[in-house]
Amino acid sequence: MxxxxxxxxxxxxxxxxxxxxxxxxxxxxxxxxxxxxxxxxxxxxxxxxxxxxxxxxxxxxxxxxxxxxxxxxxxxxxxxxxxxxxxxxxxxxxxxxxxxxxxxxxxxxxxxxxxxxxxxxxxxxxxxxxxxxxxxxxxxxxxxxxxxxxxxxxxxxxxxxxxxxxxxxxxxxxxxxxxxxxxxxxxxxxxxxxxxxxxxxxxxxxxxxxRKVMEDIAAIFKKADKDNSGTLTVKEFQEVLDDICERYPQVELYLKTRQMNDIADLLKEAKGDVAKESIELSIEELKTALSKVDSQMKFLxxxxxxxxxxxxxxxxxxxxxxxxxxxxxxxxxxxxxxxxxxxxxxxxxxxQFAPLGGEQAAAQLPGDWVSIGHSTQWLWYSVYASKQVSWRTRALVVSDWTRRFIFGRDSSQI
Missing domain, CATH: 3.50.50.100 (FAD/NAD(P)-binding domain)
Structure with a gap:
């Protein structure tokens, strides 16, 4: 065990x-x-x-x-x-x-x-x-x-x-x-x-x-080059792209940042003005194509x-x-x-929320949605209560808020 x-x-x-x-x-x-x-x-x-x-x-x-x-x-x-x-x-x-x-x-x-x-x-x-x-x-x-x-x-x-x-x-x-x-x-x-x-x-x-993509570029190339030809086609790279994005999320983020539809657009940059169907990259050209990908890595x-x-x-x-x-x-x-x-x-x-006092708050939510004001404070109350671990805890938190609204905050030193 x-x-x-x-x-x-x-x-x-x-x-x-x-x-x-x-x-x-x-x-x-x-x-x-x-x-x-x-x-x-x-x-x-x-x-x-x-x-x-x-x-x-x-x-x-x-x-x-x-x-x-x-x-x-x-x-x-x-x-x-x-x-x-x-x-x-x-x-x-x-x-x-x-x-x-x-x-x-x-x-x-x-x-x-x-x-x-x-x-x-x-x-x-x-x-x-x-x-x-x-x-x-x-x-x-x-x-x-x-x-x-x-x-x-x-x-x-x-x-x-x-x-x-x-x-x-x-x-x-x-x-x-x-x-x-x-x-x-x-x-x-x-x-x-x-x-x-x-x-x-x-x-x-x-x-x-x-992990950085450039640290594992040789292993990625070898895994994608199934016919061991020494070059990589768009189709071969596309077959392992999902696994690459799962293992190295900075690849997917880089594609979104550059507004590229698929990996072929990225590989085409390294190869030049060539039809997507005929692109074949060496390992050095693949390094060039992915050289800036690791710049998208972010700490949590x-x-x-x-x-x-x-x-x-x-x-x-x-x-x-x-x-x-x-x-x-x-x-x-x-x-x-x-x-x-x-x-x-x-x-x-x-x-993420930022309570600003005076029953006002600010929120920045996915999709670039920004909300500010009194209504956002009530949204914060709802989210905060919903994240409690049990109904008992939710009831205690809401009751504390209610007492504060009615009687004010506890000013004793007990």
Whole structure:
């Protein structure tokens, strides 16, 4: 019997003192926010110190940083100001982003809407600000728009949302398998950890090392050249194209990017003005035809959507393992004989949301469909609830939302 060790790791973001990996971590951050208001309300605190304590700085203008800034703004302006009306005008929220825009991975329409909305809401969006130092009370940034000038701002609470970190357990595991100088565990397209036989990794602790076409060009040519003529016809290449696209998805993506109808158009580029029926390529000409294909390779984002699809994929593979011993369903092996036991994992992007506060959200869905506004927030509620693991959890989530609409957010430190 084989034993499979699955690594699953989610890490959302970090503030200066906490990591957000569990519900308890989020509760600590909420208590810290409330504590800032408590300390700023003390009569012995000076006006300048109150402004520092009530300055909340979020580093990173990606989806996590934007959502946190929006949620914090709503929490402060809808709930906390009712309890601390005397200091409401001293509250400041700053969003720091090293790039030119926040939400740079979204459509430009969403980026523009989010920046305009944040400025209307009073959230200070500083783009082109790279954080170079964080002390207990101050953040130093390099302002790209001012020739790299270093500026310093005081803060009461800082949240770091520019990426993910690696847990000590994962670092120790990577050391044991010889993957020392990496930020994530390297796996193949079947999510199997490189250098192991029965260890699988998924989630944002891992990254897929997708094989390059140019690394296997000789094996591809040999497999396609069934008559061993030393040249490759369009028909011969077409017969293995489906397996090539399954094993090397960058080929299919490259054809779509170039708006080519079939592989013959690509091969014709390498051969010149020749009729498709008479195209015969040598291995060197095939290398020329596929030389730019690997430029289309992309790394998967470290999101729950990717991890969820990976988990579903692995579950199906494990359940069908005995069956696939007899009837392999994967593509042809270009570096060996026979076929692979399973098709490689392929991520299907189903869209992404960015809650922007004030019961508004932005969505970028497949087909270049962009939706922004209040209706999109309700769409986000629907998707979020539908992704819960049970009806009990869905009911609890919906009841929490309902209580918030009626009574506001919980402002206690319990």
């Amino acid at each position: 084989c034993f499979f060790f699955i690594i699953l790791y989610f890490n959302i973001f970090m503030d200066v003192g906490y990591t957000v990996q569990e519900v308890e971590d989020a509760q600590k951050i909420r208590r810290t926010v409330i504590d800032c208001f408590e300390r700023a309300s003390l009569p012995s605190v000076s006006e300048e110190e109150k402004k520092r304590i009530l300055h909340f700085a979020i580093v990173g203008g990606g989806p996590t940083g934007v959502e946190f800034a929006a949620s914090l703004h709503d929490f402060v302006n809808e709930d906390l100001v009712k309890l601390y009306p005397g200091i409401k005008d001293l509250v400041k929220i700053t969003l720091l982003e090293a790039g030119e825009h926040i939400l740079s991975m979204f459509d430009k329409r969403i980026t523009s809407f989010a920046e305009d909305k944040f400025r209307r809401d009073g959230i200070d969006v500083k783009t082109g600000s790279m954080v170079v130092k964080v002390s207990d009370k101050e953040i130093s940034t390099k302002e790209m728009k001012n020739g790299g000038e270093i500026t310093t701002m005081p803060y009461g609470m800082a949240v770091w949302s520019t990426g993910i970190g690696t847990r000590p357990f994962i670092r120790d595991f990577m050391t044991q398998i010889g993957q020392i100088n990496r930020r994530a565990v390297a796996t193949d397209e079947w999510l199997r950890v490189e250098g192991t036989n029965n260890v699988y990794a998924l989630g944002d602790c891992a990254t897929i090392n997708q 984002p470290a999101t729950a959507q990717v991890a969820s699809q990976q988990g579903t994929y692995l579950a199906k593979c494990f359940n069908r393992m005995e069956e696939c011993e007899k009837n392999p369903e994967g593509p042809i092996r270009f570096r060996g004989e026979g076929r692979h036991r399973f098709k490689p994992f392929r991520y299907k992007h189903l869209g």
